[in-house]
Amino acid sequence: MPTGVALGDPRRLLFDAAERVLLRDGPSALTSRAVTDEADCAKGVLHRHFTDFDAFLAELVLDRIARLDVQAERLRLATGQGDVVDHLTDALDAILDPVALAVVGLVISRDGLRARLRVTRPVGIPLLGDATAVLARHLAAERDLGRLSPGADVDTLAPTLIGAGHLLLADRTGTPPDREALRRVVAGVLAASLD
Structure with missing residues (x-):
């Protein structure tokens, strides 16, 4: 240029x-x-x-994490309305889009980047942990409204949804699964907790 x-x-x-x-x-x-x-x-x-390339990569990850606010707001607005499984399916599909999955691969593959991100995210995999927190808040709100069973363990359900969704969607080379496949995973994870 x-x-x-x-x-x-x-x-x-x-x-x-x-x-x-x-x-x-x-x-x-x-x-x-x-x-x-x-x-x-x-x-x-x-x-x-950026001070160096690792600083650039850390900011790239943090930028992607900041985009979770959009999904958190969509879930907040959906709380108490419509179908819980549909809302979570849409959220997982958006949260685990191809770019986010590539960013997760980046975080996993670079020790220095993970170490830099540990300053503000000491536990779990950055981005996936943040996404888990978004889902846990939504699940807790739905439970508080009686749309999930009172004993629903949102701190187990949220990472289970993220992990299962990640496993389903993470293949970069194959044909991505359709929405119905993701919906079946969400419904399966939530089956015992839905009222």
């Missing part, structure tokens, strides 16, 4: 480029050069906005 050309929001440009590299080539291909090449900008742009 020629010098002097305005980039718009360089952070967003770089995050979007990193997500495309992750989706196309996987976590092992994510380098600062791959990101800046994909963004069609000079490598210095990345280092102007």
Whole structure:
């Protein structure tokens, strides 16, 4: 890219480029050069906005975690309305989209990145742990309204939903399962807790 050309929001440009590299080539291909090449900008742009590549990767993960707020709000608005299984199926499908799954692969594959994220997320896998908390809050709200059994253990159900959804959706090479397959998983996990 020629010098002097305005980039718009360089952070967003770089995050979007990193997500495309992750989706196309996987976590092992994510380098600062791959990101800046994909963004069609000079490598210095990345280092102007982030102290180093690990800082960039940590911010990329935190950006993806911040997007969970949208799903949390959708679930909050759905609480007490419609079908619990349908709402959770939609939430899991959105939370575990291909980019999020690629970001999870990135976190798992890079010890330094995980260590950096441990400062604010000391337990579990960042992003998956945050998604689990979103589901647990929703499940607790539904339980409080009597839409789940009073003994429903939301602190077990939420990670079970995330884990089962992740296992179902994580294959990058195969044909993704349809919504009904995900719905069956959600219904199976919640079967004993639905009133």
